[in-house]
Amino acid sequence: MSMFPHTFLFGKIKPKRARKSLIGDSVFKNLTAIFALSVLVLALAIFYELYSRSQLSINEFGLDFLTGVEWDPVDQIFGALPFIYGTVTSSIIALIIAVPISLGIATYLSELAPKRLRSPLSFMVELLAAVPSVVYGLWGLFVMVPWIRDVLQPFLESTLGFLPFFQGPKFGIGMLSGGVILAIMIIPTISAVSREVMLAVPDTQREAAFALGATRWETIKTAVLRYAATGIFGAIMLGLGRALGETMAVIMVIGNRPQISLSFFEPAYTMSGVIASEYIEATQDLYLSSLIEIGLLLFIVTLMMNIIARLLVWRTMRKFRGAKE
């Protein structure tokens, strides 16, 4: 301000008004900063509350909580391994189905589709993410599960039945159904983020490959996919994070039985599933504390997944921006 002598002059004539407005500026800045800070406080508060409420269970079982296979509210013995197994296995099944399909979608939408189709098709895939998970559960229970029981399971048993995964009773409801419904729900996440990363690959990469005589697929493989690999890996981690925490759709089709079975046809139980369906029976403190500890585990794992995934995607995007300039 000292650069403009006249502001001193006028400043002295109306000092009060000027100070007031300056106060307005700093008040507003600090007000918005407080709200921004509240986002951080919220994240810490979630961690702190879950952590302190699971103390009882952490002290009682320690690390055995993670490896215990018994879940017995009557005898007050709680081991979370069946739920961890259910969550991890159903998520892996989902990834096995969803990753190739999502990469196909991302490739088609970013590299191959006619320009006019790209935007409406991307929107339709994004709409998949907008359908509420309880509606997927409803559809899964009444439409998908019968199809899995009558078509998919007999097919898998007759072709891959020599593997222990595809043997056992064919209820429809079970680990396989849980994995399939999860796959449907994470396809939009993985394909949308992969597509974004692939679109960010500089065109010079593609042009160089084409100029060397590569076909479209060779260009995609060598110039786009390899270049975007880190970001695509991040997209897959984001999808995995979503699969690990998904609750309602899975709870309705997976059978909710706490057991560890190699067969994908058998019912299973997930971490979020046990929280959602047993909180109401959890009247004893230790029972409730154990359920909250499962929630804490889920929170920590999904948070880690998201942090790693965002860093990977962010790093890839920054690399491209550097390359473009």
Place this chain on the structure above:
Amino acid sequence: MMIKRITVRRIVDKLVASLALLSVIIAIIPLAGVIIFVTSKGLPAINLEIFTSLPRPPDEIGGGIGNAIQGTLILIGLASMVGLPIGVLSGIYLAEYGNNRFGSLVRFIADTLSGVPSIIMGLFAYVVVVLATRSFSAISGGIALGIMMIPVITRTTEESIKLVPNTIREASMALGVRRWKTIVLIVVSAARSGIITGIMLSIARIAGETAPLLFTAFGSDLWATGLNQPISALPLVIYRYAISPYASWQAQAWGAAFILVSMVLILNIGVRLIARGKYRR
């Protein structure tokens, strides 16, 4: 030899292109399946009664889910009271003052929070509100959903404010308007449609959330009487009726799903149409 290799490469190329197209079709099948079944099974259950009356026992004919629709609207309102101020103001901070370490941290945490499972938000609201007040309540449900709105609104507000050209800020400040007034009166108003888009998308997202409501709003068979009482919601009704063994309740679950999916899709498509004119990519 050379010619043959070229042919093989072309065939591989075509094959990959058709596999990629096939993936898109495979992904659209469940979307189409959900919409077809929700419409064909849900539409027959839709009549005036389902909107206006209370649930009945499964062996009685009729009844409706009016209280669930009312509950969902109340919960959206409560959630907005939590999510809107925090989300919009944090977004303003990030866009206008957030070019520093603190800003990057908030941005990063907001992004990671949006990936935290919704059931965790419910558990948090359960521990903080329900256990403290010793009662399931509409308020605890609204808080759980409101927390879920924050990251979405924060980031979309930030993005849309950043789209406002700097010349507008400069013009306003050149006229002697203070920075905070410039932001509140000029910048936010110019970014209005983007901010509203973010709010509508976050509402579409929470309207269908079930898991965080199970142990907060809990559900109820009556009309809402107070914000400190348990309250019904469409997703809760869909869940309870779907896993019930009664055909009449299952039919109503499809009806409720039809109402919910229509709400969510209309919000999404509406936002898309509004945004299209503004920021065509």
